[in-house]
Amino acid sequence: MTRKATLYTRVGDDGYTGVLGRERVAKYDLMPVAYGTVDELSAQLALARTAARHPDTNGMLLEVQRDLYAAMADLATTPEAAGKVGVRLYEPRIAWLEALIDQVGQQVEIPPAFIISGDSYAGALLDVARTVNRRAERHVARLHHEAMLCNPVVLRYLNRLSSLLFVLSRLEDKAAGVEEFTLAKWEKRE
Numbered sequence: 001m002t003r004k005a006t007l008y009t010r011v012g013d014d015g016y017t018g019v020l021g022r023e024r025v026a027k028y029d030l031m032p033v034a035y036g037t038v039d040e041l042s043a044q045l046a047l048a049r050t051a052a053r054h055p056d057t058n059g060m061l062l063e064v065q066r067d068l069y070a071a072m073a074d075l076a077t078t079p080e081a082a083g084k085v086g087v088r089l090y091e092p093r094i095a096w097l098e099a100l101i102d103q104v105g106q107q108v109e110i111p112p113a114f115i116i117s118g119d120s121y122a123g124a125l126l127d128v129a130r131t132v133n134r135r136a137e138r139h140v141a142r143l144h145h146e147a148m149l150c151n152p153v154v155l156r157y158l159n160r161l162s163s164l165l166f167v168l169s170r171l172e173d174k175a176a177g178v179e180e181f182t183l184a185k186w187e188k189r190e
Contacts, residue, residue, distance in 0.1 A: 021081025030148060034139040035075035038158075041132045043066045048125040053175035055070070057122070057168055060100060062159065071158075074151040075140065082150035089153050097160040101167055108170040114184035117165050120176035126169035133162045 016024040019031050026032075042065045049061045070088035077085065117127035118171065137158040144147040 004104060009130035011186060019076050019078065020085065021078030030139065030143050031075060031078075034143050035072040037132065037136040037139050038068050038072050038075060041136050042072075044125070048102075048122060048129055051122040051125055053120075053122055053174060054171050056104075057087040057172060057175075059163075060104075060168065063096075064164070067157065069122040071151075071154045074154050075143070077150045079148065079150045087151040089151060089157060091153055094153065094156050094160055096160070097164055099156065099162050101155065101160065104164070104167040104171050108125035108167060108174055110167070111181055111183060115170075116137060116182040116184055117172045119182055122176065123169040123178070126165050130162050130169065133158060133165060137162065163170050169184065 010017075015027055017027050017032055018024050019029075026110065045061045045065055045068075049058050052058050052061070068087060073088045074082070077087075118124045136154065140149065140155045140158055144152060144155050149155065170181070
């Protein structure tokens with residue numbers, strides 16, 4: 001007979017959560033804020049996957065989501081505990097991202113001006129994901145600067161990921177039939 005799991009624990013009702021290597025921290029502590037933002041990014045990527053038109057986008061984003069789970073585990077681990085349990089996101093994943101950026105970048109033309117998002121639905125979703133990624137990167141950078149980041153690969157991964165999301169957004173625009181991107185135009189406005 002299968003036993004159903006309880007979907008709530010009540011452990012976080014006091015506003016604290018557990019991280020690996022410490023007892024409990026406030027839910028607004030730097031670590032939960034960082035891994036929570038990466039979790040938000042993963043959910044945004046899931047939404048983008050559902051709208052993707054280019055046949056390669058879904059698979060790339062799914063692999064990124066798997067990497068982000070490893071990143072979240074590292075972000076929930078103190079540097080002291082990482083010495084005992086190890087890290088989960090490794091340097092080769094950065095090279096993988098760089099190869100994807102190069103591959104996708106060869107398929108799209110990037111104009112030498114700022115692009116205003118919204119030329120396609122999937123492209124816009126990826127642009128939103130890119131902004132969430134940048135917010136996550138800022139939180140992780142703070143962890144790094146305060147010597148609370150157990151795995152600096154996470155910071156580098158997020159930095160590269162924003163570039164991948166930018167070119168994937170343009171790829172999705174192209175897959176939707178967009179021939180010219182909407183560009184920002186600098187005009188004097190009064």
